[in-house]
Amino acid sequence: MKILRYLTRDVLTHMVAVSFVLLVIIISGRFVKYLAEAAVGDLAADILLPVMLYRLPGFLELIIPLGLFIGILMSYGRLYVESEMVVLTACGVSPSRLAAYTLAPALVVMVVVAALSLVITPLGAARSEALLKDPESSQGLNAMAAGRFQTRRSNNTTTYAQAISADGVMRSVFLSQRSREDDATIRMTVTVAEEGEVLFDPETGARYLELRNGYRYDGYPGDLDYQVVSFDRFGELIPEPEGGIRTADPVDGRPTQKLLASDNPEDQAALQWRLSIPIMVPIVALMAMCLSRTDHRRGRYVKMAPAFLIYLAYLMLLANARSKIEEGEAVAGGMLWVHLLFLSVALAMLYGPTLLRRLTDWRRTSAKA
DSSP states (O other): OHHHHHHHHHHHHHHHHHHHHHHHHHHHHHHHHHHHHHHTTSSOGGGHHHHHHHHHHHHHHHHHHHHHHHHHHHHHHHHHHTTHHHHHHHTTOOHHHHHHHHHHHHHHHHHHHHHIIIIIHHHHHHHHHHHHHOGGGOOGGGGOOTTOOEEETTTTEEEEEEEEOTTSOEEEEEEEEEEESSSSOEEEEEEEEEEEEEEEOTTTOOEEEEEEEEEEEEEOTTOSOOEEEEEEEEEEEEOOOTTOTTOSOGGGGSOHHHHHTOOOHHHHHHHHHHHHHHHHHHHHHHHHHHHTOOOTTTOTTTTHHHHHHHHHHHHHHHHHHHHHHHTTOOOTTTTHHHHHHHHHHHHHHHHHHHHHHHHHHHHHHHHHO
16 A cells, blocks of 8 residues: 555656646647737637636646656656666566556546546536627627727727627727728728627527618728618628637537437537547556656656657547547447557557567477477
8 A cells, every 4th residue: 555655646746747837838828829819809808817717627638638647657767767666576566566556546537537528628618608609798899998999900990889788789880991902902891880789690609790770881092982881780790710719619518418419420529539538548547657667777758759659649549530420430439449449559568578578488498398
């Protein structure tokens, strides 16, 4: 039990440290990206932090398995370099027993990742999507401040609303959009309306700006041939920025129970992905234990590069299998074959050297006989 507690404490300490560093890096990158959206008016700053917190479990479910993988590599690599693993082997700790010690913290991490993947992440994604689609959350065009001209640099649009009610209806709306057709020609589109509102299509998730009782002027500055259109109701699709905060897959916010009852290929692919994340935890733990074998001459980081390549190949095959399932292609075993493949690799790395040594000894014994 002392050996188990010692190894578990060392592995979990390295895992927490590595996961924290990875989380800070990813959160910082995403925060800067979303902050840029807020700067150009595509996202309101007051909902930036809540949305980031709602999406935090989605980051953690991918970071924690990688943190465990790197943590085992670093922890056991130190034990090998400092000859502690030699002492454990001399005391009777076989590869199978060491694997059992390694799987103990891995199973705990597996339960945590399963809770994140199956319950917490979909809930956070659903609340994040609801917050982004809430007309009262002041995002995009709703981020207009009453009585102020505001320019959105992403599409060269200037907006103004004299007043904005509590339910998101804008009064006395002015929109001006400038588009450059060539170096010398600029086209202007000006729209004025008594009131306007941002509406959402629940089926497609698209946002539309609906203006009521107004005029639209379209033409080139300096020319007299402007096109004037009078309208009672005018709707226009609000383009979403590429790679923005609202580009998440809608299936990510669906509860796992609904995915279980659905026959849709996208839902089935999302369900298998959610199950695959916790399943891969004990498998990568075994691979990390085998890849950590080293000595004081080679150092503890000698196998980091091949280990990362194996882990990356694991994720890429899972993502490829998910894409094929989403496209409706019949894949035998779904994503299960990927886990079986890498489980076989882990078992081969664990027991392969022992079996090879026994086979060599048997051949030598047979040759002498």
